Amino acid sequence: MSKPTLxxxxxxYSSWSLRPWLFLRHHNMEFTEKRVSLFVDTTEQALAEYDSDYKVPVLKDGDLVVWDSLSILEYISEAYLDGGGWPVEREARSVARSVSAEMHSSYFNLRNELPMNCRxxxxxxxxxxxxxRETERVKALWRRCRREYGREGEWLFGDFTIADAMFAPVAIRFSGYGIPLQGVEAKYVQSVLGHAGMIEWIEAAGEETEIIEADEIQT
Known part of the structure; x- marks a missing residue:
């Protein structure tokens, strides 16, 4: 069986790409990585074959093409982990889906004012x-998840789940922009940034030379 391509x-810069990449790394899944430089003359040509509206990430598994971070994470969980991307217990699983969906669809001001920049x-x-307000909302969600569902591990729901993959770029943002953190939220960011996959990603980001001006804030 051939390996999927991500x-x-x-x-x-690509926070959406980080999410499924980290999830695959965490579960030691073999995959082929195809990196496309964004917002350059060759971007649309490189992404045209995937019918993803020229967006990343995209997962190609055999003849199947899945796009959008959360959809890819769901697919990996179902196809390769027997649903293990979510917590086992129903209540925790429902909350994990809710916070992941909120991360997926919300926090527009946080994204715009704190674009991911690993360097x-x-x-x-x-x-x-x-x-x-959005940064405080994220921190409140982290505290709640750790308090109610994650006491027996270092992740939001104890074990590493799709929810942790979804919030991983926010940990980079909070750390890189010096957002004040205390207690549970500070420890959670330390756990995310200390993940072997995150260390690998950030080191690779530091070796890139492209600059996307729209994601470079001026201070």
């Missing part, structure tokens, strides 16, 4: 009131 964007660190970033 098509990703620039590691320094840089910032201090004294002035956030809008809306972005501040």
């Amino acid at each position: 098509v990703i964007g620039n590691k320094n 840089k660190s910032f201090k004294n970033i002035a956030l809008s009131r809306q972005a501040q």
